[in-house]
Amino acid sequence: MPIYEYVCLDCQKEFxxxxxxxxxxxxxxxxxxxxxxxxxxxTVFYAHSDGRSVAGTTAPACGSCAGGTCSTCGH
Ligand SMILES: [Zn+2]
Structure with missing residues (x-):
């Protein structure tokens, strides 16, 4: 039986x-x-499925560079 997470909008209690x-x-x-x-x-299950869907966006592959000088991602 799966475990589900709920949040109360009145008191913000999560359980x-x-x-x-x-x-x-x-x-x-x-x-x-x-x-x-x-x-x-x-659930965590849904969060994990986000990984592939954002691969084709314009977001930089390396968050620490502006392009051209990064040795990590080769920009
Ligand atoms: Zn409550």
């Missing part, structure tokens, strides 16, 4: 809940204040 995938988006009360403004956070 993890072990629940079936089919219930991941169902509302649940905040474990700290009991409020109902709880949102599910994106």
């Amino acid at each position: 993890e809940v072990l629940r079936p995938m089919s219930q991941a988006d169902q509302p649940l009360p905040c474990e700290s204040c009991g409020g109902k403004n709880v949102r599910r956070k994106l």
